[in-house]
Amino acid sequence: MRLDVVSIFPAYLAPLDLSLIGKARRDGLLDVRVHDLRDFTHDRHRTVDDTPYGGGAGMVMKPEPWAAALDSIAGQADSRPTLIIPGPGGQRFDQQMARELAGRSHLVFACGRYEGIDERVYQRAARDFDVRIVSLGDYVLNGGEVAALAIIEAVARLLPGVIGNAASLVEESHEDGLLEYPVYTKPDHWQGHSVPEVLLSGDHGRIAAWRHEQRLQRTAARRPDLLPRPAAASAGELNIVV
Numbered sequence: 001m002r003l004d005v006v007s008i009f010p011a012y013l014a015p016l017d018l019s020l021i022g023k024a025r026r027d028g029l030l031d032v033r034v035h036d037l038r039d040f041t042h043d044r045h046r047t048v049d050d051t052p053y054g055g056g057a058g059m060v061m062k063p064e065p066w067a068a069a070l071d072s073i074a075g076q077a078d079s080r081p082t083l084i085i086p087g088p089g090g091q092r093f094d095q096q097m098a099r100e101l102a103g104r105s106h107l108v109f110a111c112g113r114y115e116g117i118d119e120r121v122y123q124r125a126a127r128d129f130d131v132r133i134v135s136l137g138d139y140v141l142n143g144g145e146v147a148a149l150a151i152i153e154a155v156a157r158l159l160p161g162v163i164g165n166a167a168s169l170v171e172e173s174h175e176d177g178l179l180e181y182p183v184y185t186k187p188d189h190w191q192g193h194s195v196p197e198v199l200l201s202g203d204h205g206r207i208a209a210w211r212h213e214q215r216l217q218r219t220a221a222r223r224p225d226l227l228p229r230p231a232a233a234s235a236g237e238l239n240i241v242v
């Protein structure tokens with residue numbers, strides 16, 4: 001997978017050199033290219049923003065540098081890339097979207113700053129990219145870089161070979177709709193707290209059953225919205241008169 005990230009703060013993406021993502025890059029599983037948007041300006045001050053038409057606070061990112069950056073990336077692409085623009089008004093990112101994006105060969109991240117990117121950039125980008133506006137959640141960040149890092153990690157770890165033990169991807173929170181079970185390691189007694197006896201039993205059937213029950217309980221307590229909805233009741237139970 002090729003990943004391009006365009007930002008006015010390329011150093012923000014330094015974590016992509018670390019840990020499993022960094023190793024995947026060194027192993028050739030990921031081709032990650034970070035671009036400084038200011039390298040696509042042509043004035044002495046390397047200007048990327050200007051005042052908003054219609055007034056209002058803050059600045060808007062100019063279309064010309066973005067068009068130059070995206071044209072450069074599109075011109076190098078072997079296939080139609082997916083352009084992900086993180087923003088509060090986007091489609092909520094989740095594990096299902098992570099799995100979908102993990103199936104793409106080329107992801108490009110446009111990290112906006114200030115009050116956002118000139119709307120015409122989104123429209124023009126649709127010529128060369130599948131454009132996806134993606135939100136991590138309903139809160140305000142100062143730019144798209146943090147979201148890009150989160151999305152990249154969630155997607156890249158699903159790629160074959162990135163996570164050493166693929167089995168660890170199976171019973172993770174959100175992978176199958178339930179939160180993950182509690183985990184314990186040595187010592188078996190610590191500050192008055194003991195590891196649940198079942199985990200020391202060696203009975204793999206009991207352990208599996210206990211872990212599944214823990215997942216159900218945790219999901220019900222913390223994220224009841226994730227639990228499967230009860231099968232639709234019959235019309236009579238719903239007092240629906242037909």
Ligand SMILES: Nc1c(O)cccc1[N+](=O)[O-]
Pocket residue numbers: 086087088134135136137138139140141142143144147
């Ligand atoms: N929420 C937000 C933002 O305010 C700015 C950029 C990206 C995001 N987001 O992905 O959630």
